[in-house]
Amino acid sequence: MIERQLRETLQKRWNSGKIIIVLGPRQVGKTTLLEDMCRAEGDYLFLNGDDFDTQAILENSGEMRLRQLIGSHQTVFIDEAQRVPNVGLLLKIIHDRIKGVRVVVSGSSALELSSSVNEPLTGRKWEHHLYPISWNELVGHTGYLAAKQQFELRLIYGMYPEVINSLGDEQAVLRQIASSYLYKDLLNYHGIRKPEMLSKLLVALALQVGSEVSYNELSNLLRIDRATIEQYIGLLEQAFVVFRLSPFSRNLRSEISSSRKVYFYDNGIRNAIIDNFNPLSLRNDTGALWENFLISERMKRNHYAEAHGKRYFWRTHAQQEIDYLEEYDGQLHAYEFKWNSKAKARFPRTFTEAYPDASTQVISPDNFEDFLT
Structure with missing residues (x-):
């Protein structure tokens, strides 16, 4: 156990x-x-x-x-x-x-x-x-070295207990969870008028992890009205399939204030939805998986530590952006996520000048454990 x-x-x-x-x-x-x-x-x-x-x-x-x-x-x-x-x-x-x-x-x-x-x-x-297994729980269970050895597998197959305990059979377990359990409560809820749209919506959201989600674009893509899109995303959030990040906006007219990002509680479920379990070397969405992993793991860390700050992303109309922000008692902490540890990351001057007291940090595979403990 x-x-x-x-x-x-x-x-x-x-x-x-x-x-x-x-x-x-x-x-x-x-x-x-x-x-x-x-x-x-x-x-x-x-x-x-x-x-x-x-x-x-x-x-x-x-x-x-x-x-x-x-x-x-x-x-x-x-x-x-x-x-x-x-x-x-x-x-x-x-x-x-x-x-x-x-x-x-x-x-x-x-x-x-x-x-x-x-x-x-x-x-x-x-x-x-209670969430899927956290990185800290995995380290406590297997030991640090064993956890690091399966690090890339966790980005692909996620952190569900049965998945972790089913080495070599992860894909079958994830498909079973995604097909048999993911929608069980939602499909029994009277507010779902078009259950077939849930799967299509989830695929669309899975392909946009790390990007801003436009309800209007999803409405046009799936040919259902915007209000239904918003309702269904809200229901998926209440069923612990996805969660949303809002944009941070306080001082600047150039800051985006109305968009959202949508993340999955678990990378493995996200990959099961799009049926892509390819290794990282064969993927073009590694950056999105890395971002989803870090934000979902940080959520677990904060909840278990009872650290109840506010969470955001930051972006301007000129496409300047920061992946993730937390705010505690008015103090901002800004994070950029880079899968390539050698990649240069600069925090936009627009942000640092507007919020000079904010702390900034780049999170990569070299230092992510500090971010999650």
Whole structure:
């Protein structure tokens, strides 16, 4: 079992009296982590939200029915809770009326679960995210040398636990995840009117990683209206398939302020979508893979460290750009990503003069570990 960084944070809040919610993509190890932690406490009640019988038992259950179901268990774990009708009210009843019961919840659709629990569970929950394996977790599991030896493989096949543990069979595992699990919650969501467009949209987004995304261009390409494009990207984000970066704009009229970049939570899923697992030496998108890897890994690092800064990219209408910015308490940190360690990188004078207090750093394969630790 690969030790997860989130475990330490969860352990600190395990006996807080609040409901613990862990969100994240399917197949990243939420069930494995939470079951292991529940098991360490002794006997616990496991309820599978994907199971139709479980859904029927829990739907509209009142306090008496829940007391009978929970019995003497001190811990209740509801897995894939977004599939349970009225789960927010159900959790509120357990928290408020059945004292001494620890409640742990997992979910792979922030859209459905958050909308169900946010209001009923205000002040009653801790919410966290679990992502595919992080670089730091991989190093901790395999050792630094072994992790470095498979570094290029991780850019191609990504960081899903089953992929890492299926050496030589990565492509089949990724295709299975992409086809069987990636859209599972989205296709059950009533807002998806044209499910066939999801695959086409994802291919288009995968081919634009690292570039600004134009909703109008996607609308023309896929022949669906812009509002639907925006809605579907938002849904893909809520299902932990992609995430967006907004442009940073504060002082200059020349700064772009309305575009977006879209990244994938995992390189392997991105490559499965376009069906390209060629080695780096045969690819023309290595720079995009490098950028996606670094930004997704930095996201994991920041979340597990509870470093809640703001994230941006920067670009002007004159095509001057910086790959990635973070802002903490008004202090800017600017990063350029270069796959070629010898390539020269200069931060635009327009940026450095407008933001003279910003720190700048070039991230390459020679120093990326510092960026991710």
